[in-house]
Amino acid sequence: MREIRVAILGATGLVGQKILEVLQDRNTPVANMVPLATEGQGRSIRFRDQSIAVESVEDMNWNRVDVAFFAASSEASAFHAPRATAAGVTVVDKSSHFRMDPEVPLVVPEVNADAIGDSKLIASPNCSTIQMVVALNPIRVHYGLKRVLVSTYQAVSGTGREAMTTLRQESLAMLDGRPVTPSTYSQPIGFNVLAYCDKFGDLDFTGEEWKLTRETRKIFSQAIAVSATAVRVPVYVGHAESVYIETETPFTIAEIRELLRRSPSVKVVDDPGQGMVPTPLQAQDQDLVLVGRIRQDPFEPHGLHLFVVADNLRKGAATNAVQIIESLSDRF
Numbered sequence: 001m002r003e004i005r006v007a008i009l010g011a012t013g014l015v016g017q018k019i020l021e022v023l024q025d026r027n028t029p030v031a032n033m034v035p036l037a038t039e040g041q042g043r044s045i046r047f048r049d050q051s052i053a054v055e056s057v058e059d060m061n062w063n064r065v066d067v068a069f070f071a072a073s074s075e076a077s078a079f080h081a082p083r084a085t086a087a088g089v090t091v092v093d094k095s096s097h098f099r100m101d102p103e104v105p106l107v108v109p110e111v112n113a114d115a116i117g118d119s120k121l122i123a124s125p126n127c128s129t130i131q132m133v134v135a136l137n138p139i140r141v142h143y144g145l146k147r148v149l150v151s152t153y154q155a156v157s158g159t160g161r162e163a164m165t166t167l168r169q170e171s172l173a174m175l176d177g178r179p180v181t182p183s184t185y186s187q188p189i190g191f192n193v194l195a196y197c198d199k200f201g202d203l204d205f206t207g208e209e210w211k212l213t214r215e216t217r218k219i220f221s222q223a224i225a226v227s228a229t230a231v232r233v234p235v236y237v238g239h240a241e242s243v244y245i246e247t248e249t250p251f252t253i254a255e256i257r258e259l260l261r262r263s264p265s266v267k268v269v270d271d272p273g274q275g276m277v278p279t280p281l282q283a284q285d286q287d288l289v290l291v292g293r294i295r296q297d298p299f300e301p302h303g304l305h306l307f308v309v310a311d312n313l314r315k316g317a318a319t320n321a322v323q324i325i326e327s328l329s330d331r332f
């Protein structure tokens, strides 16, 4: 891959900052970096020991870059992505705006990089979907998948930077015995568990839960029955998921462990006797999806239980977006 000129829309946000970090860590050949946000406001970001001034996206001439990572809002993606792609820019969009558009590939490179074709606009899935499909894909390929039931335990960073401040402030207030007025969420998140991560929608499932269903089906190109309960927990970074699946054909637990061990983006952390189970703190700042608690269901011979954890800001967002560009090395 030749050196590419890169823009990040939302460069001051949690995901934008992680994209800068991941590009550095993976030595992606970047010739020039243009950080964008609503306004420059005299702000700057750091990239490879350089301080670079943030620019207003409204003034952006998209001919200046080859690749743009969009990590702002759905509204910003809807408005600016067509302008960028019309200028020949390859856009990887982290927002949910284009994910279910049949014309736009929704990509997790380990699973469906070939869906990109010659598309200039590529959507990156929701964080909770990415880690689940990375863990399930090798099992799906070998044994087929009939059914997925998933309960998530999602970190507040999935909501953005402001939610991390809320968790800190509410927790400190509670430790001091001061009253808490909920702000980011409708109930306090400090020392609490909220059985919803999004607005309620069809059949009383939330938007986040429908994302897990619809995005998984699009990525696997298969109408698998996926039902989710998405839960917010007082964790800064790292989403956890308790996943139950039913396969088409029989498996043994030894085979599943071996299959997951051989998957390049998965790390098996499964020694419960030694207290070794995947946790959000272990997953933090890693690009791997941690999988543990691998168990056969006691009542369903084709039933398998897994506990899946990943850093929602890295593999769930930034790393997946950068891997999409790496998979297009022939294009650049």
Ligand SMILES: NC(=O)c1ccc[n+]([C@@H]2O[C@H](COP(=O)([O-])OP(=O)(O)OC[C@H]3O[C@@H](n4cnc5c(N)ncnc54)[C@H](OP(=O)(O)O)[C@@H]3O)[C@@H](O)[C@H]2O)c1
Residues within 6 Å of the ligand: 009, 010, 011, 012, 013, 014, 015, 016, 036, 037, 038, 039, 057, 070, 071, 072, 073, 074, 075, 076, 094, 095, 096, 125, 126, 127, 157, 158, 159, 160, 161, 162, 312, 313, 316, 317
């Ligand atoms: N957090 C996660 O785990 C995660 C995972 C997957 C996907 N995502 C998605 O990634 C996107 C960014 O999330 P985040 O957590 O990084 O949010 P965040 O921390 O709140 O940051 C948002 C960034 O977008 C910029 N921005 C917002 N509205 C804009 C607009 N209209 N025009 C230009 N820039 C705008 C902000 O700049 P200003 O300061 O100038 O407003 C800021 O740089 C969202 O679409 C989110 O759904 C997040």
